[in-house]
Structure formats: structure tokens, C-alpha cells
Amino acid sequence: MLEIEIDGAKVSADPGEMLIAVTDRAGIRVPRFCYHKHLSIAANCRMCLVDIEGSPKPKPACSTPIAEGMKIWTHNDKTKISQKAVMEFLLINHPLDCPICDQGGECELQDVAMDYGADISRFTEGKRIVEDKDIGALIQTDMTRCIHCTRCVRFGDEIAGVMEMGATGRGENLKIEPFLAYGIDSELSGNMIDICPVGALTSKPFRYELRSWQMQSVAGVSRHDLVGSNLLSQTYKGKVKRIVARENSDINETWIADRERFSYQGLSHENRLLMPQIKIEGKWQEVTWNVALDFALKGLNNAVLNNKQTDRLGALATNTATLEEFYLLQKILRGVGTQNIDYRLNIKDLDATINLPSNIKLTDLETLDYGLIIGANLRLEQPLINHRLRKAVLSGAMVDVVNVAEFDFNYQPNNHNIIAPNQIALLLAGVLKVVLESTQAEVLPDLQNLNPNATAKQLAARLLRADNAVIVLGEHLLNIPQVAIIAALITQIAQHTDSKTLNTSLSANSKAADLAGFTPGRDGLDANTMLTAQLKAYILLDIYPQYDFYNSPKAIEAFNNADTFIIALNSFKDEVVLEYADILLPIANFYESPGSHVNIEGLVQSFPAAVSAPGEAKPAWKVFKVLADLLQLPGFDYTANQQITSEATMHQNPKLSKVDVSKVDVSIDLTMKKGIDIIWQKSPYAIDVLLRHSPALQMTKIGQINTASMNAATAKKLKLTQTDDYLGVPVVLSETVADDCVFINANRQTWDRGQ
């Protein structure tokens, strides 16, 4: 600890800290443009000049490390004159755009000019003009307004991991522009809008719509992935108009992914469901809520309740529902006496899901020294988890990847092991064997005859050597037939190498579903068996079967069964749903309903509703509450969402308690399965219904991913060429895909996966 003096007051600080960090902590305002606490120091805007005793000239606070006994003046005349001069310099080339600039009112340049600049200009010469470039559907550029703080350049380089923006030219000709012709397409690119201190980079979908002072900010939490990014939804006249990041250093620092930032556009899509509807003799009629709920009750009574066939009632929900919705729906089902409840729709074999816990904090990911990623395109699937891992790599950690195809990581993994899906279990078994041998543990009988290959030995050695290792399991593993074996192997490996595990195989708000007990009970049917069990009635929460199920056609067929009564709660209109549902209840989507997200650490984050749902749509938890009352179920006397939250979180599901590794009992059958494996992954901007309805995101490069990639050998086996479609998805030949594997990253097709 050092002691320094700022404006005459003693302040203590850590050695090596920059002055600006100390002033920020002490609450002393030092103006700045280029400094950002999560970016490197550039010291090129010169706005943070402070007077240091003994120094002939003022120095930038952002790049001056503190020293014992330093005396700093942040508001004396010398500093003020410097600040004024810098401000004048920054403004000479700034265009007179305030009235038409979207940043007006929330502009750091305006604020600092008001507080530190002169009030009249002495500059009468012409101003320079910089040509704009179209850099994509998300960010609008007005580069004449740029003050060359290079925050965006450093953001690209340091956070997004792709240096998409750069400074070219010198002096008067210095320009900030994208290096590449295609513009900006990183999955975190929207953060540039937040960090740009002026109106050079603004949100394109939000262009010219509103001023910052017209909107109200409501704190929210995103449900698109396992992070639960904190954000602010800014609303105007009952509509969400913009999403910006909210700082939470434990969760998302100051960043949010683009899909969190721009998904709000879907909320005002014309396809929103606005009125309850019931189907009478094949015709849809718009009705009031009372009529609809009576109809629902009557339907349920006729189908299952009156004839005591409650085991033929099932409930399925999307994984983006809130904790409270999961909890109430399962409570209703369990209340009427059935356990046919599930949210895991997109999985081939539900007996073999990965129940591994995640036992590492997000912030701890940064201090790793080794990471092993298995079966994940982490960058697009969990952008902010990937960002934490990237930070670890930048500070010296090693990351290995075991994947079925080579994905673009924004850091350099040590080894990109591209392995056929059916080989992954074998590789991990090899790793386990080496680990067991090295730790002098008993080698399992199934592994006795195994010969670990070089990769396995290398991975094992690294896992053993690392003090702080994590094994990340991705969504792709769920598509692999031996997923149960893989899970068992990883459990063992993690235990014996003392590694942490991070299970990203089930995304969005899946952790909340687990916490709420939204999984089939002992006697209940799971999502896949429900479809074949000819149930008499379903309650479906925001489900769009052509996208959501592993086996969509089978699901659609099951729902279309003539004597199946289906209550569909949907936020968007959908042809397929209209076909099979008997009653359609409009419900709220993101930001329209209070609720809770449970993130990968198990952290429950509750959020209020920012706006009310459009039309007659209601938050699903309210619908469930009323439905439960109509069913005369006890224990539904809720008046507020928080009551449900506290009940759901009190009521820990025993299933969620830590998996006891010693009890994992799977026979490790390593016989290779022949044939081609298909790894089906929804494209990152199509994972839920809201994203699918957000136009700007769909126009980005990531939003348009729609490929079935395979290598030439696989294509030959399948008799396909570059111009063909495979399962309705355009074929792309790529040698970076493993043998015997088709990796499908698709946006909107339906595919019969029930081979």
C-alpha cells in the first residue's frame, strides 16, 4: 500500500496502479475518452491530464503509475487549462451534428465539453470529413464524429479477439475504419456502441428513433445463454427500444453479446400473438381470457382429468422460460398427479444426458492455467464464457480443444483435435487410463485393454500438470451416441485430475428448469418418450416444434393426433402450432414478465418486467396461477412473482445436488459404432423464438449461418457435392470437419432426425 495525495486528501493505493484507477475509486472525477477499465491503456486522448507536483507538465492520469508520496491536483488551474486545451483540440474537427446525432444527450464528448471545455470556439477553418463505410446490420457509423480514442480498435483486439477496426493514416488523415471489406461480424461487436464515447458508432436498428432522456431504464437479465448477462432494457411508451449492458463484474463485466443486445427487436414483430384463441370445429376464434381458460379447463377435464388418466397429460416447455414459469407448470402437473414434465427437447437420448455439475465460478475462469473444451463451438454458443477463457489464455493459460470440426476461436488453442464423433469416447477413455495410471489409482476393468494414443497422453499430462484446470463440455456432445460414456469418463477424469467442470450442454435457462424440478419424475415420461406415448393432453409452453425438437416431425405428428387436447402458450404466431393446438394462449416474452434466470454457477438472478406484453398477452406465470386456481389445486395463493421465486429456490430439487462421482455407474463400452454421425446445432441466432424474429441479427453473418459441413470423404460416402442440400441444408465441403461426421449449423429447417 502506498499513500498519495490527491487534491490535498490522502488516498491509499496499490503499487503499480494507474492514477485514474485511484481517482475513480476515490470518487474524484477525471475526464477521459480513451481510458476504459477493461481495455488496455492508450493515453491518446489526453483528456485525463492532471497536475503532478514536481512535474513540469501535466500528465495523463490513465498512464501514470502512482508512486509513494505523489501529490496530484485534478482541478487546479494548470489542469483546467490543459483540459480546456485538449477539449478545444478534440472539437476542432467534430462536425456540428448534435441535433441529428443519436448520441446527443448521452454523449461523453458533450458532457466533458460542458464540464471542462471552453464555451465558445476559436476555430474558424474548415473541418475534415471522413467517408463512412457500411459495416453491417448492427452498427451505424458516422466516422466524421470520431475523436480517435481507439476504444473500438482496442476492444476488437483485446475483447472480441478480432481486430476488425483499425486506425489508418496519420495526422489529419487518421481514420478509424474496418480493415476488412465485410465489415464487423464478431459476436460481441455491439459493445463498440456502448464504449464509443461519441456518436461515431451507434446502434443501427435504433437509428434516429429516440433520445436517451425519453427512455426509462429497467434492469434486466438475459436468458439467451448460461451466463445471465446483466443488462438495461430501455423502454419508451411500453416498448423496449434498446438494450445496453449493465455492469456486473461477477457475471458479464461490462459486455453483453450481440444477441442479448438486439433480440429485443423481435418483441415488436408483427407475428406476436395478441389474443387468446380457441379452435372450434377446426376454426380459430379469438376469445377473451375467461372463455379461453374455461375452454382449457373443460378440455383438460374431458381429456384426462375426468377419466382419471392424469398419467396421459404432459407438459413441455422451452428452455428460455423463467424459473417461476418452470416451477408453476411442474407444480400444476404434479398437483394433478403426473410427472410427465420436460424441457430437454433437443436431445436424442435423454437417458444419457450429461448430469455433470458446473463447479467453477465465471470469474475463476480467468485464472485458469489449463482448459479442455470438448464438443463446443464455445465462441458462438456461450460468447461471454468464451471471453473469460480468452482472458485466461491471454494471461498464459493453455487451452486444448476436442471437437468434431475446426471452429473459429478468438484465441489460439494449443491443439485443435478434430476427432470423429464416434472416437471421442475412445480418446477420453485413453485420457482416463493415463490419468489413472499416473495417479496410481485402480484402472477400471473396461479400460484394461486400451492403448491410449499420443493425443490422449498429451491431454492427460496437461490435465495432471495443471493446478487449475477446467473441462468444458459443449452442446455437440448431446448428439453423439456415446454421450453417457463420455459423461462418465469426464466425471472420472475430473475427479482424478482435480479439475473443475463446466457443463454448457444445456443452454439458456436450463439451470432454472433443473432448479424448479421441471424434469420428469421417477414415473414420468421424458420429452422423447412422451411423443411416442400417445398422450391425451399437453400443456406446451412457448414451443415451436419444427425448431425445438430433436425429432421435429415426430413431435408434430404426436401433437397433431386427433384426440390429443393441446393447450399451447405461445408468444408468437406459428403455422405449425395453429395446426395442432386446440387453444392458443398469448404469453409474454423477454422483458415483458418478471422472473428469474439461473446461470451456470447456479446464481439466481431475478428481474422485473420492463414493459407489459402486447395486446392481451399475459405473463405465463399468471396464466398458470389462474389455471391452477381453476383446477382447484391447493398452494397457488401467489400474489407476486417473488413469492414463487422464493418457494422455487427454497425447494431444492434433490436431483440438482452434486453428482457423487463414486456412484457414477456406467459400463464403459468402447466398441466403435460405425456410420456417419450428424451433429446438429441450431445457428447461434436461431436458438429461441425471439432471436428468430429479430431482423437485424438475422442479417448478420452469424445470423445467416446455414450449412451442413463435411469433408470430401464423407460427402463421397453420402454421394453429395458442394451444390447439394443435405437434410435441407446447403452442403459445404470442408476438410476441417472430422471423418464420418456432418456438422450442421442450421437456421430454420425442419429435419427428420428419427433415423
Next chain:
Amino acid sequence: MAEIHNYTLNFGPQHPAAHGVLRLILEIDGEVIKRADPHIGLLHRGTEKLAESKPYNHSIGYMDRLDYVSMMCNEHAFVMAIEKMLEIEVPQRAQYIRVMFDEITRILNHLMWLGTHGLDVGAMSIFLYAFREREKLIDCYEAVSGSRMHATYYRPGGVYRDLPDKMPQYLESDFRTNKELAQMNKNRQGSLLDFIADFTEEFPKSIQQYDDLLTDNRIWKQRLVNIGIVTAKRAKQLGFTGPMLRGSGVAWDLRKKQPYSVYNQLDFDIPVGVTGDSYDRYLVRMEEMRQSNRIIKQCVAWLKDNPGEVMSDDHKVAPPSRVAMKDDMESLIHHFKLFTEGYCLPKGEVYCAIEHPKGEFGIYLISDGANKPYRVKIRAPGFAHLAAMDEMTKGHMLSDVVTIIGTQDIVFGEIDR
């Protein structure tokens, strides 16, 4: 024997002599007032509360609407409070303009009072003559601010615009010959200052006319003399200010006692009454108009000799000129920020009072450092005066209530706020 109750009478709020929306509950015994209970709040618009949710400048327009017959004086107190907190310099010329318009406002207010007071008591023609002069002064308001009543002309840092060097004139019409038109436009040939100078020349004659009509008039005297007597001691105790206090013989005037703006550079006298009855207050107000006229004359002379800026050049508070705003960046930013966010006052509190035509009008302002006041309290002189209604009317006849309302110069805009 039958029990005899006092008669309770509702006076107002829809009564022509109730000066707006005064509701008096009168308890009368025959025609003698036993108790007068003024009910207020019928014109409450929440000005103080509204001010808490707006940047400072937004409330200037609402100050006009407090005492809506002395608009610019209200503004003056408000902007002075802000200026005191910001510690900004107001150019001399702006100060003279403000003082000149404060005095114009005083005449406006007293003319309004004189006319309606006469009307209440039964004199009709005085009302017409008072409004004849008021019209000219209202024209000055319009010429300088663009509004005939609610000027929004004073701004922290000065006044919005300099005095125009041209007065608008009557246009040709079928009803007037050129000669008539020339006659009507005679005093409008020069600048606003010329117009005001002309007014100050003519106005003493008008006052003389009012004097002739009322001062010695036996009916006027019968209605006013010895009505609503307040002793000097009692007036102080009741918190009276302005002509109400001076009518009781206390020479208290903020313009002299706590000079603000440029009053200390001007020459004028403070009239005081002797008995403290309604007639004395009438005489005090008449004399105040003469003194105001004197002050205006001095201001006109000074303003003619001293052209210059009328707004502070500190554009952190006062918006830059439109020309500057359109071609330099700093000015545009300041214009943008001042018109959206406004300026912030330092943390603290301030009380600023002026000698308003009705008494001491004060603004008590608390700032928590934001761009909006944390609290604004308006000290309206009429409120204290109205509170003495019971005491002043007790024992008088019913018709004297009207006289006393008149002599108090009640305006509900400021009382209800």
C-alpha cells in the same frame, strides 16, 4: 326564547369581488362580521412541486403565472436566487432593464389594483382609465418579450434579448385617416426606450387624474377611511410586507433596506402611511406609482447612454447566441445541453427576496447539486395578508369585506401557487 345563531355566508369563490377564487366563510350577525375564514387552494397548481421535476429554466415561465399581474417581478426573484447560487455576474445593462421592468410591473400591478379596487367599491370610470395606461405598459411587455403577460423574459445571467430599437406601429386601416394614424403612432416612432420615456412624461398626468377622481371623493373616503386598520406593531407581527406594512407607517422596503440589482444607484422615496387604514394604503400605492415613474425615468436615461450586453457571457449557464450556435461546435454543444439538461446548481440553499408590488416575494431554493431544484419554496406576500383577513374584517360591515379584500391586493395565483 328562541336561540339566535349567527348567519353563515359563503362569499365566493364565484364572486366578482372575490378577486379570483377566494372563498370566504363569513359568520355575520346582522351585517356585522363576526368571523371571516378564507379558504384557499382553488387555484393550486403545484408550482413548487412541478419545479422539482424540471430543469431550472423551465420554471421561469411558471413564475409569471404566480402573481399574474406582476409577472416579471416574480421572475426576478427566481432568477436572482439561481444567480446567487451560481455566483454569476449579470451585466449592468441587464440589471437596469430588470429594474426598469420591475417598476413597470409595479405600475401595472398598482393600476390593476386601483381599477379593481375602485370597481369593488363602486367607482366605474377609474377602472377604464387605469386600463388605458396599463395597455401601454403591456405593449412594452410585448415589445420586449413577445408576450403581453407571461413574459419569460428574465433569465439567469441577464435578460433574454436586448430592448428593441423599434416599436411596432398601428397599420393603415379603413377606419383611420393618415392623420389619425400618424397621431396614434406618434409615440411609436422611436425605440422602446423612447416609448417608455414618453410614457413617463405622460403618466404623472394620469395619476393626477386618478387623484382628482378618488382622493377627495367623499364616497371613496367613506368606504376606505378607518376601514381595516392595522397598527404598525400588529402589521409586523402578522408578517405584512409591501404597501400593507408601509400603510401602517413602517418604512420597510427591500429596495432600500436590502438593495438588490441596481436599486442602490437610483433615487427614489419610500412613502408611508399614518393610521394604517385602507385609505392610507391607497395613498401609499398612489405615491409608489409616482416613485416608480421616477425610477423608470432614471433607468431610461441610463439605458440610452449605456448600450452593451444584456446576457452573461458564461455559456455554461446562458445559451450562446444563435449565430454562434449555428457555426461553432462548442456553442452547439452548450446550446444542446442547456436546452435539454440545463445547468446544475452547486449543493446548497439560498433565499432571495425582492420588493414585489405586493410585498416581499421570496424564493427559497435548495439544490442537491442536480439540474433540478431539490425544493423550491415561494414566499408569497399575499398569503400573509390574506391570513389577516379575519382580524381585519372583524366588527366591520359586510360591504367592508370587499374593501378589505381590495386593499389587501389579493391575487390567488401566488397564494395558492
Next chain:
Amino acid sequence: MGKKFKKLIKNFSLSELRAGLGITAKELVNKKITVQFPEERTPISPRFRGLHALRRYPNGEERCIACKLCEAVCPANAITIESEMREDGTRRTTQYDIDLFKCIFCGFCEESCPVDAIVETQIFDYAFIDSREGSIINKARLLEVGDKNEDMINKTKLEDAKYK
């Protein structure tokens, strides 16, 4: 004694009442100061703050760029603006409503406008405000007022420009 006597004379001769009546008689023959409205009007200052108008550039393009300063500065929240990008990429309003029942005619909107689009004209006798709906004057009507009175607006604003 003399004083009392004088007072008596004064009282009985009704001298002060005569003087007052004299004034009335004199004013009876004096020129009237009233004007024959609406054919004849009292002088109106170029600074007068009356009915609002939206102006156009000489080429017919509307001036307003939807910066919303007037909406922000309006103390009475009388102005409502909705904006979006027009097809040619410029920033424009889709809605510009002024509620004349709310408006306090303070003139701040005109002061704040960076492009001289919203102005207050000399028009004060607008009788079309007969209902709640009629009091909300929309963009089309504001532009119409501006188009009809552009000459007057231009003249008065030019006259006053040097003071602002």
C-alpha cells in the same frame, strides 16, 4: 376656524364630485383609444409569441430534423415527436404534435430549435380550437400554418434576429 369653514364650503359645494365629473365629461369628448377589431388591430411586436408553425427551406424541404430539443425543453410537455430515418437516410419526424391546451407559449421551442423550424407566429386569433382533439395541432397543420404565413414569419424573424 378658516379651515373648518373652507371644509364646510367644500362639502356643500360638492367640489370634489364636480371635479370628478369634469374628468368624465372631458373624456367623453376625447378621442377613443379603442380599435375596430378584427378589421383593425393594435400593433403586434415581431417578438410576439402566438400560434406555432413549422417552416420549410426555400426549396420546399421541411426544416425539422427531429432533434427533439423542443420536446425536451418544453416546460409543459406539450410537444410530442416521433422520428425515424426517412428513405433518403435523413433524420425526420413522423409525428409532430403540439397540444395547444398544454402549451404555455413561453417560446422555448423556438429558442431551442437549431434549424429555425418551429417558430411562434404573430397569429393569436386561431378559432379552430374548439375541442380537445382540435387543440392538438399536428405536423401537417403546423406546416400548413408555416406555408401560409412564411412571408410574415420571415419578416418578423429577420427583424428580431440581431437580438438573439
